[in-house]
Amino acid sequence: MQQYGAAAYQSTAKTVESPREREAALLIKSAATLQSVRDNWPPDSEVLKGALTFNRKLWTIFMTSVTREDNALPAVVRQNIANLGIYILNETREILLDPVAPNRLDTLININRQLAQGLRAN
Incomplete structure (x- = not known):
């Protein structure tokens, strides 16, 4: 019965x-x-790849959304999100090619947290 309640919620x-x-x-x-992944460094390569792939897919969706002509956000905000997305995709690629240090994930983590905080504040 508890599973049914959780599913309904x-x-x-x-x-x-x-x-x-x-x-x-x-x-x-x-x-x-x-x-x-950062806290459990060095990661299993598949775990690192999975975490970075999820983040990349998420940002690809954001970038696709903000570049659509029917997006209601102001042009400057859309451009900033697109630029941030390009940075994140490039940084993700670099980490995948050379995952030498856990602190390379810090920027991706912080950007996601700060953007989430901004979304929740508005």
């Missing part, structure tokens, strides 16, 4: 959750996954 939470809240939750999830 999750279903309701998804329908009540705003897009901004969902984006913030996904950014926090990605930051937490990257933080776990």
